[in-house]
Amino acid sequence: MSEVVTKATLAKEAAAVLNRLTTEQKNEALLHMADALITEQASLIAANEEDLERGRANGTSPSMLDRLRLTPDRIAAIADGVRQVVELPDPVGDVLEAFERPNGLRIVKSRVPLGVIGMIYEARPNVTVDAAALCLKTGNAVVLRGGSAALSSNRRIAEVLRGAMSATAMPPESLQMIEDASRSSVDEMLKLNGLLDVIIPRGGASLIQNVVQNATVPVIETGAGICHTYVENSADYGMAEAIAVNAKVQRPSVCNSMETLLLESGFAAGHLPALAAKFRELNVELRGCEITAKLAPEIKPATDENYATEYNDYILNIKVVDGLDEALAHIRRFGTMHSECIVTESQANADRFLQEVDAAAVYHNASTRFTDGFEFGFGAEIGISTQKLHARGPMGLPALTSTKYKVVGTGQTRG
Amino acid sequence: MSEVVTKATLAKEAAAVLNRLTTEQKNEALLHMADALITEQASLIAANEEDLERGRANGTSPSMLDRLRLTPDRIAAIADGVRQVVELPDPVGDVLEAFERPNGLRIVKSRVPLGVIGMIYEARPNVTVDAAALCLKTGNAVVLRGGSAALSSNRRIAEVLRGAMSATAMPPESLQMIEDASRSSVDEMLKLNGLLDVIIPRGGASLIQNVVQNATVPVIETGAGICHTYVENSADYGMAEAIAVNAKVQRPSVCNSMETLLLESGFAAGHLPALAAKFRELNVELRGCEITAKLAPEIKPATDENYATEYNDYILNIKVVDGLDEALAHIRRFGTMHSECIVTESQANADRFLQEVDAAAVYHNASTRFTDGFEFGFGAEIGISTQKLHARGPMGLPALTSTKYKVVGTGQTRG
Numbered sequence: 096m097s098e099v100v101t102k103a104t105l106a107k108e109a110a111a112v113l114n115r116l117t118t119e120q121k122n123e124a125l126l127h128m129a130d131a132l133i134t135e136q137a138s139l140i141a142a143n144e145e146d147l148e149r150g151r152a153n154g155t156s157p158s159m160l161d162r163l164r165l166t167p168d169r170i171a172a173i174a175d176g177v178r179q180v181v182e183l184p185d186p187v188g189d190v191l192e193a194f195e196r197p198n199g200l201r202i203v204k205s206r207v208p209l210g211v212i213g214m215i216y217e218a219r220p221n222v223t224v225d226a227a228a229l230c231l232k233t234g235n236a237v238v239l240r241g242g243s244a245a246l247s248s249n250r251r252i253a254e255v256l257r258g259a260m261s262a263t264a265m266p267p268e269s270l271q272m273i274e275d276a277s278r279s280s281v282d283e284m285l286k287l288n289g290l291l292d293v294i295i296p297r298g299g300a301s302l303i304q305n306v307v308q309n310a311t312v313p314v315i316e317t318g319a320g321i322c323h324t325y326v327e328n329s330a331d332y333g334m335a336e337a338i339a340v341n342a343k344v345q346r347p348s349v350c351n352s353m354e355t356l357l358l359e360s361g362f363a364a365g366h367l368p369a370l371a372a373k374f375r376e377l378n379v380e381l382r383g384c385e386i387t388a389k390l391a392p393e394i395k396p397a398t399d400e401n402y403a404t405e406y407n408d409y410i411l412n413i414k415v416v417d418g419l420d421e422a423l424a425h426i427r428r429f430g431t432m433h434s435e436c437i438v439t440e441s442q443a444n445a446d447r448f449l450q451e452v453d454a455a456a457v458y459h460n461a462s463t464r465f466t467d468g469f470e471f472g473f474g475a476e477i478g479i480s481t482q483k484l485h486a487r488g489p490m491g492l493p494a495l496t497s498t499k500y501k502v503v504g505t506g507q508t509r510g
Numbered sequence: 511m512s513e514v515v516t517k518a519t520l521a522k523e524a525a526a527v528l529n530r531l532t533t534e535q536k537n538e539a540l541l542h543m544a545d546a547l548i549t550e551q552a553s554l555i556a557a558n559e560e561d562l563e564r565g566r567a568n569g570t571s572p573s574m575l576d577r578l579r580l581t582p583d584r585i586a587a588i589a590d591g592v593r594q595v596v597e598l599p600d601p602v603g604d605v606l607e608a609f610e611r612p613n614g615l616r617i618v619k620s621r622v623p624l625g626v627i628g629m630i631y632e633a634r635p636n637v638t639v640d641a642a643a644l645c646l647k648t649g650n651a652v653v654l655r656g657g658s659a660a661l662s663s664n665r666r667i668a669e670v671l672r673g674a675m676s677a678t679a680m681p682p683e684s685l686q687m688i689e690d691a692s693r694s695s696v697d698e699m700l701k702l703n704g705l706l707d708v709i710i711p712r713g714g715a716s717l718i719q720n721v722v723q724n725a726t727v728p729v730i731e732t733g734a735g736i737c738h739t740y741v742e743n744s745a746d747y748g749m750a751e752a753i754a755v756n757a758k759v760q761r762p763s764v765c766n767s768m769e770t771l772l773l774e775s776g777f778a779a780g781h782l783p784a785l786a787a788k789f790r791e792l793n794v795e796l797r798g799c800e801i802t803a804k805l806a807p808e809i810k811p812a813t814d815e816n817y818a819t820e821y822n823d824y825i826l827n828i829k830v831v832d833g834l835d836e837a838l839a840h841i842r843r844f845g846t847m848h849s850e851c852i853v854t855e856s857q858a859n860a861d862r863f864l865q866e867v868d869a870a871a872v873y874h875n876a877s878t879r880f881t882d883g884f885e886f887g888f889g890a891e892i893g894i895s896t897q898k899l900h901a902r903g904p905m906g907l908p909a910l911t912s913t914k915y916k917v918v919g920t921g922q923t924r925g
Contacts, residue, residue, distance in 0.1 A: 111842075114866065196887060200876055209898050210868065288722070292898050307703070308726050313899045316728075334921040341923035427526075449916045451529065453625065461615055461919025470924065471915070472611060483624050483707050483912035484728045485900040497898035500886070501864045504876025506749040508756035509885065 099283040102271035103290040106236035109268035118185040124265035129177040131259035142251035180228040186493045206496040208234035210292035217298035220248040233495040236269045243276035285310040317478035320350030320433035325422040327439035328361035341462040351466040355412040363415040386415035402429045434463035455488035514698040517686035518705040521651035524683035533600040539680035544592040546674035557666035595643040601908045621911040623649035625707035632713035635663040648910040658691035700725040732893035735765030735848035740837040742854035743776035756877040766881040770827040778830040801830035817844045849878035870903035
C-alpha cells in the first residue's frame with residue numbers, strides 16, 4: 096500500500112473514534128496540542144531552519160522565505176490560534192430539525208463530522224496547525240498534504256501534535272501528514288473515494304484548478320478571487336476612495352482584494368484623475384479601458400486578459416462603464432463569484448446589485464476585504480468557499496460537518 | 511457551438527432572469543405547465559408511442575416498457591405532482607443568519623438559487639417533469655439529459671412545458687432538453703464548469719459512477735443503496751419480521767430497500783427457520799453465511815460479492831453476527847451510507863447504532879423504506895443524496911439552493 100492509502104486508512108479508522116468523543120475530550124486534546132507547540136518550539140524552529148536552508152539554496156525569494164519562517168512569536172500566535180478554536184462552539188450534535196410524522200416516527204436531523212478531510216495546500220506551515228485544529232475540533236480526521244518547501248517543518252509539527260494527542264482520548268492517527276512531496280501523492284488523494292470524504296485545496300489558482308479538474312472525491316473549492324468594486328455617480332468621493340484604496344492595498348496578496356475598479360462615467364469624468372493619482376502615490380500600477388486612457392493618459396491599456404487575471408499584487412484595472420447594467424455584465428463575465436462591491440447612494444441600484452450579482456459575498460458601501468471568517472465573527476476559517484454547494488464564503492466550523500437523520504420508531508412499516 | 515454548450519448558455523442567461531422572479535411568478539408558471547400537460551396529453555401520448563414502438567422493436571422488456579408508458583392517468587398524476595410543488599414553500603430568499611458586526615456592518619445570509627442544474631437520468635419521462643418543476647420552483651434553470659429510450663416523450667414534454675412558460679414571466683429558455691442521445695453529450699455536460707453549477711445524476715449505479723468519476727462540475731451523488739437491517743436477540747419477533755419483510759419486499763427495486771439482513775446469533779437460532787420460510791413464501795431468494803446455512807440448509811451460500819451487490823430485486827443476503835460490533839463492522843465494509851436499521855429493545859445498543867453508523871438515515875425499529883421526501887414530509891424530492899457534502903438523505907427544495915452573504919455598510923474599510 097502507498098503512503099497515501101496507508102495513512103488515509105488509518106485516518107478513517109481514527110474518524111470512527113473521533114465521532115464518539117465529547118466536545119470536552121476534543122478541546123482537551125487541542126489544548127495539549129497548543130501547549131506542545133510552545134514546549135517543543137526549539138525543535139520546530141530547528142526543523143524549519145532545514146526548510147529555510149533548502150529554500151535559500153533553491154533561490155527562494157526573501158518574501159517567500161519570510162512566509163515560511165517560524166519564530167517564537169509566530170509559534171506563540173499559532174498556538175493561540177489553536178486555543179481560539181477551543182473557544183469556538185462545537186457544531187457536532189447540533190439539532191437542525193426535529194419532528195414527528197403522523198405515523199409516529201420521530202426524525203431528528205443533526206450535525207455529524209464529515210469523516211476524513213484531505214487538505215492539499217502550499218507553503219506556510221501555520222496552515223498545517225490551523226487546518227488540523229479546525230478539522231479535529233469538528234470530529235474529523237485529517238490527511239494533510241503540504242507543499243514540499245515546508246516539508247521538514249510540517250513533519251515536525253505533525254509529530255508534535257500527534258505526540259500531544261497520545262496523552263488524550265484523541266487517537267494520534269486522527270492527523271496524518273503525507274511526506275511524499277511528489278505530484279503523485281496529490282493525484283492519489285484526489286481519487287481516494289471511500290477513504291476521503293472531502294478534499295479542500297488551499298493555495299494558488301493552479302493548485303486549485305488541478306484539484307477541481309482531477310478529483311473524484313468531492314471538493315470544496317476555495318480562494319480564487321477576481322473581485323470588483325463598482326462606483327456610481329451618486330457615490331460620495333471620500334467613501335469611494337477609501338473603499339477602493341482599502342480593497343486594493345490593505346493586503347493585495349489575498350483573494351478578497353480588488354483587481355478591477357469599475358467607475359460609472361460621470362464619476363470617472365469628475366474624479367478619475369484624482370483617484371489615479373492616489374493609487375500611483377500608493378505604488379499601484381494602473382491599467383485602464385479606452386475612456387480611462389482619455390481621462391488619465393498615462394495609464395496603460397487594459398486587455399481582456401488583464402480583466403481575467405487575479406493579480407494579488409499592486410496592480411489595478413480601471414474600467415469606465417455606462418451604468419449598473421454594464422457593471423453587472425462585466426462582473427458576470429470576469430468575476431469569480433467571490434466578493435463584489437457597489438459604492439452608491441442609490442438604494443434601488445444597491446438592491447439590484449446585491450440581488451443580481453452571483454457571488455459568495457456582495458457589498459454595499461464597504462470594502463471587499465471583510466470577506467473573512469474573523470471579520471464575519473466566525474473565528475478561524477478553513478478557507479473561503481467560492482463554490483455554491485455545501486458552503487459559500489468564509490467557512491466556519493459548521494462547514495466542516497455533514498448531517499444525519501436519526502429515525503426512531505415503534506415498528507413502523509411503509510404501506 | 512455544440513448543442514450542450516448552446517443550450518447551457520441559454521440556460522445560464524435565463525437563470526439571471528429566474529433569480530429575479532417572485533414566488534408568485536414562479537408558481538404561476540408552474541400552474542400553467544401543469545395545465546398544459548393535461549391539455550396537450552394527446553400529443554404527449556403520441557410522442558410516447560414512438561418511444562414504446564422503438565422499445566418494442568429493440569426487444570425492451572415488458573416491465574421497462576411499462577415504466578416508459580404515459581397514460582392519461584399517469585399524465586394527470588404527473589401534473590398533480592407539479593401542483594404539489596407549487597404548494598411547497600419557496601426557500602429562496604429565506605434568511606438563515608442576520609447580524610451586525612461591532613464596526614456596524616450588517617450581514618445577512620440568505621438562500622439563493624444554485625443557478626443552472628444539470629440533470630442526467632434514465633428512462634422514465636415523469637422524471638423530466640418532476641425535476642423541471644423542482645428546479646424551476648427554486649429559481650434554477652435546468653439542463654435535462656434523459657435516456658434515449660424516452661427521447662420522443664421527453665422532447666414533447668419539454669416543448670409543452672416551454673410553451674406553457676411563454677405566457678408567463680418565466681423565460682422558456684429556463685428549461686433545456688438535450689436531444690443528443692450519444693454518450694458525448696453526457697461527457698460534455700460533466701465538464702461544463704462555468705455554465706452548470708451542479709450536476710445531479712439519477713439512475714443506476716453505472717450512470718452515477720460515470721458522473722462521479724468524470725465530472726469536474728460539482729456533483730450531488732444520489733441513489734446507490736446497499737441497506738442493512740440488523741436484528742438483535744432482544745428484538746420482538748413480530749416487529750422484526752414486519753420490518754425486515756417491509757424493507758425487502760414492499761418495493762424491492764428502489765434504493766432504500768434492504769439487501770442484507772444481519773441477525774444476532776441468538777435471534778437467528780430461535781427464529782431463522784421461520785423468517786426464512788416467510789421470505790420464501792414471498793418469493794424472495796435467500797443467500798446466507800455459513801451459520802445461516804446450518805440453521806436453514808436450503809439457503810445458498812452468500813459471498814462477499816453478494817454482500818457488495820445492490821440487487822434491487824427479490825433476493826436477500828442473511829448473515830449471522832455475534833453482536834453489535836460485528837454488525838457495525840459489516841455495515842462499515844459493505845454499506846453505501848444510505849439507510850441502515852437496528853431492531854432491538856436495547857436502548858443502549860440503539861443509541862450506539864444511531865451514533866456510530868455513518869449513513870444518511872439511521873433507523874431504530876422502523877423500516878428503511880421511509881427514507882423518502884414524501885415520507886419525511888418534505889414533498890417531492892430531486893433524489894436521495896448519498897454524499898456528505900451539501901445535502902444528505904432525501905433532498906427537499908432547500909437542497910436546490912445555495913446561499914449568499916449580503917453585507918451593507920456605511921463606508922467601512924478594514925484596518
